[in-house]
Amino acid sequence: MPHKTFFWFFFPSGLAMLLFIGLPIISSFFQSLHIEPEQILMEVEKCDPFGCKTETKVDIEATTKLQEEQPLGRFNGLGTYGDRNHLAFEEIKEAWGNSSSMSEFIDILLNLPFYKALLFTLTFCFAVTPPVVVLGFIVALSINTLTKSLKGPTIFGVILPMIVTPLIGSLVLFWMIDAKGILGATIQYLFDDPNLSLKSSSQLTWITLIIYGIWHNTPFAFVVFYAALQTVPQDPIEAAIIDGASRYERVRHIVIPHLYPVATFIILICLMDNFRVLEPIIGFAAEGVAQSLSWMIYNDLRSENKMLFGSAGATSMLTIIGVAFLLTPVLIRTWREFRTER
Amino acid sequence: MKKLLIALLFSFVSTSAFADGHSPCGVTDGSIKILANEFTTYRIFMDEVKSCAGDGADFSVTHSVDHNKLQVAALSANPAEFSAKLVTNGSITTLMNDNLIRPLDDLVAKYGSALQDNQKIVIDGKIYAIAFMANAQHLWYRESILNDLGIAVPSTYEEVIAAAEKIKASGKMANPYAGAFKSGWNLGQEFVNMYLGHGGDFFKAGTAEVSVNNDKGVAALNMLKRLTEVSNPDFLTQDTNAVKEEWESGNVALMHVWNSGAASLLDDEGDQMIKADTRLANSPTVGGGSKPATTLWWDGFGIATNTSDANAEASFRALLGAATSTEMANANPNATIWLIDGYTPGDTAGPVVDAANRGATPYPSLPYMALLHGALSTELVEFLQGNESAEKALADVEAAYVAKATEQGFL
Numbered sequence: 098m099p100h101k102t103f104f105w106f107f108f109p110s111g112l113a114m115l116l117f118i119g120l121p122i123i124s125s126f127f128q129s130l131h132i133e134p135e136q137i138l139m140e141v142e143k144c145d146p147f148g149c150k151t152e153t154k155v156d157i158e159a160t161t162k163l164q165e166e167q168p169l170g171r172f173n174g175l176g177t178y179g180d181r182n183h184l185a186f187e188e189i190k191e192a193w194g195n196s197s198s199m200s201e202f203i204d205i206l207l208n209l210p211f212y213k214a215l216l217f218t219l220t221f222c223f224a225v226t227p228p229v230v231v232l233g234f235i236v237a238l239s240i241n242t243l244t245k246s247l248k249g250p251t252i253f254g255v256i257l258p259m260i261v262t263p264l265i266g267s268l269v270l271f272w273m274i275d276a277k278g279i280l281g282a283t284i285q286y287l288f289d290d291p292n293l294s295l296k297s298s299s300q301l302t303w304i305t306l307i308i309y310g311i312w313h314n315t316p317f318a319f320v321v322f323y324a325a326l327q328t329v330p331q332d333p334i335e336a337a338i339i340d341g342a343s344r345y346e347r348v349r350h351i352v353i354p355h356l357y358p359v360a361t362f363i364i365l366i367c368l369m370d371n372f373r374v375l376e377p378i379i380g381f382a383a384e385g386v387a388q389s390l391s392w393m394i395y396n397d398l399r400s401e402n403k404m405l406f407g408s409a410g411a412t413s414m415l416t417i418i419g420v421a422f423l424l425t426p427v428l429i430r431t432w433r434e435f436r437t438e439r
Numbered sequence: 440m441k442k443l444l445i446a447l448l449f450s451f452v453s454t455s456a457f458a459d460g461h462s463p464c465g466v467t468d469g470s471i472k473i474l475a476n477e478f479t480t481y482r483i484f485m486d487e488v489k490s491c492a493g494d495g496a497d498f499s500v501t502h503s504v505d506h507n508k509l510q511v512a513a514l515s516a517n518p519a520e521f522s523a524k525l526v527t528n529g530s531i532t533t534l535m536n537d538n539l540i541r542p543l544d545d546l547v548a549k550y551g552s553a554l555q556d557n558q559k560i561v562i563d564g565k566i567y568a569i570a571f572m573a574n575a576q577h578l579w580y581r582e583s584i585l586n587d588l589g590i591a592v593p594s595t596y597e598e599v600i601a602a603a604e605k606i607k608a609s610g611k612m613a614n615p616y617a618g619a620f621k622s623g624w625n626l627g628q629e630f631v632n633m634y635l636g637h638g639g640d641f642f643k644a645g646t647a648e649v650s651v652n653n654d655k656g657v658a659a660l661n662m663l664k665r666l667t668e669v670s671n672p673d674f675l676t677q678d679t680n681a682v683k684e685e686w687e688s689g690n691v692a693l694m695h696v697w698n699s700g701a702a703s704l705l706d707d708e709g710d711q712m713i714k715a716d717t718r719l720a721n722s723p724t725v726g727g728g729s730k731p732a733t734t735l736w737w738d739g740f741g742i743a744t745n746t747s748d749a750n751a752e753a754s755f756r757a758l759l760g761a762a763t764s765t766e767m768a769n770a771n772p773n774a775t776i777w778l779i780d781g782y783t784p785g786d787t788a789g790p791v792v793d794a795a796n797r798g799a800t801p802y803p804s805l806p807y808m809a810l811l812h813g814a815l816s817t818e819l820v821e822f823l824q825g826n827e828s829a830e831k832a833l834a835d836v837e838a839a840y841v842a843k844a845t846e847q848g849f850l
């Protein structure tokens with residue numbers, strides 16, 4: 098494609114990306130460097146049905162004036178990034194100095210909100226993505242061999258988990274795994290333990306979330322693999338059949354190499370999506386035991402008080418950096434392949 | 440404080456409503472959009488608001504248990520998403536901090552002749568909200584189960600645990616106790632109750648400096664832990680509404696929930712056997728204290744700053760009509776304790792009056808209390824799961840609070 102054609106082809110989406118992705122990221126970055134202006138407090142008399150007493154209140158006039166002078170808030174530099182709710186440099190330094198063993202240090206580290214959330218986010222990412230790729234591939238292969246009349250309905254059934262909104266899907270499962278729900282009761286029966294509850298321990302909640310993640314993401318991998326399977330050249334397959342290759346050998350030596358770039362693409366998208374996991378945590382009411390980076394942003398903006406834009410901005414920036422780190426190996430690999438192909 | 444509440448509850452002297460001034464009901468124009476919590480009493484109240492508003496106004500109510508999380512964003516927009524918000528002594532401070540609700544003195548002067556003085560929430564000389572009900576959490580029990588096992592109605596949390604263990608041992612119920620321990624606001628509230636019951640103070644006097652990591656905090660946490668051990672293992676996912684469902688399913692014999700729960704627990708729906716067996720008891724004390732481990736709440740409404748004067752007036756009139764409706768209050772005497780003139784309290788009012796008489800504190804209306812409540816909401820979970828010591832959990836609460844309070848400019 099000539100450069101000029103490419104430019105005009107790319108221009109509309111490039112512009113949209115700049116406006117709706119680039120600029121918000123820059124604005125979040127600026128916001129993350131600021132914290133709220135100082136709150137000026139005053140003592141006033143408050144009367145309610147339980148009586149009158151002197152209590153503290155924010156001096157609205159003075160605080161509004163400060164806010165008008167500094168609409169972004171006070172400049173805090175990278176302070177928010179280093180505080181306890183984010184990278185927690187001081188706490189880590191202290192923990193390093195005070196802990197006697199590595200495991201004690203790790204305990205302290207994973208007790209800090211950001212690292213706790215990071216641990217869950219990464220576990221979720223790496224526990225969900227490989228099964229999704231493998232399952233998606235197997236499902237696509239199986240459906241590809243079905244007769245034409247069965248294919249349509251089966252495909253619809255298979256992509257259903259992706260059609261259901263994540264929040265609704267997780268809420269439905271949440272009630273099914275309840276101790277009195279159909280899945281929860283069955284599991285109790287199978288393990289013969291009336292007190293077994295998937296919601297009660299951190300480990301079981303994590304496993305539930307991961308299984309939900311696999312259930313929800315597999316259709317995506319299936320759709321992409323299924324489309325790619327239609328492009329597998331028939332000639333080498335026929336040649337292999339004549340040579341007496343078994344079905345397994347044909348898949349192993351012809352189909353898989355052909356689908357390799359597609360698998361890379363799926364891994365890339367899955368890692369990116371799963372790094373931003375949020376809805377299942379809300380749907381499964383798992384905030385207590387499983388927090389992700391996205392949940393931290395949500396919590397900053399939806400807590401029972403003023404929205405913490407600075408804190409949310411800082412977590413967003415750290416999430417972007419995290420995604421970049423995660424994708425680097427895959428991207429480098431793709432780039433190398435691209436170069437060798439040329 | 441006690442005197443006011445008692446005077447209010449037992450004052451039958453009624454000034455004639457709407458004797459002078461303008462009648463609030465029959466709003467002819469304007470838009471009334473209300474954000475409110477979700478529970479049966481609020482539904483009853485909102486039906487009255489709607490009928491007071493009449494057909495002339497554009498009327499809508501959003502009931503959500505996440506109302507506190509929505510309110511700041513929704514009312515900060517200009518024009519605001521809602522023209523009015525049902526507030527409590529807990530949620531009003533957040534709105535006051537950002538100047539999101541307006542003074543109501545003019546509207547009260549114009550329409551408020553039927554209001555009682557203690558319905559007016561006056562802050563620094565201005566009326567910012569109109570209260571219509573009082574509420575508190577207290578103990579509920581199943582009479583037949585306690586009688587069968589010869590258990591006296593518990594008056595302390597130590598007795599609650601002993602009773603629950605006895606019921607558990609008898610094999611009648613696996614998890615006889617229930618409280619709203621859902622991680623989030625509910626869990627924070629359970630700690631607030633228990634900490635105040637131990638006589639604790641959340642902040643160093645007159646400052647925003649937190650102080651919960653002390654003996655009282657540890658004792659409060661240990662008591663919560665013991666309660667969760669006789670609760671459903673899913674306790675971290677159960678909010679007040681889920682606890683009420685457990686009660687109505689007959690899985691629970693003792694619980695600590697809101698007085699306003701009577702509106703749904705004692706209505707004509709659900710298992711009538713359980714309803715007939717449901718009794719209300721005073722909120723228990725804890726750790727040898729004299730104050731019951733609960734907090735007093737008022738519920739009322741505030742009008743958004745960022746809405747037009749016409750919408751504000753329309754919303755105020757409709758809400759005021761319900762907040763002064765003696766008929767609604769007396770038609771639903773057990774739905775809650777109405778603060779409305781001419782209301783005769785029903786037989787479920789006892790535990791709240793008792794809590795007030797024994798010196799239970801109102802939930803602290805401090806600008807930074809919501810931040811501490813938020814920190815409690817998330818940092819106590821690991822302790823209750825047995826993965827962390829009480830001291831460590833409280834140290835985490837303090838550290839999380841300090842980081843957020845610093846960012847918000849309180850420290």
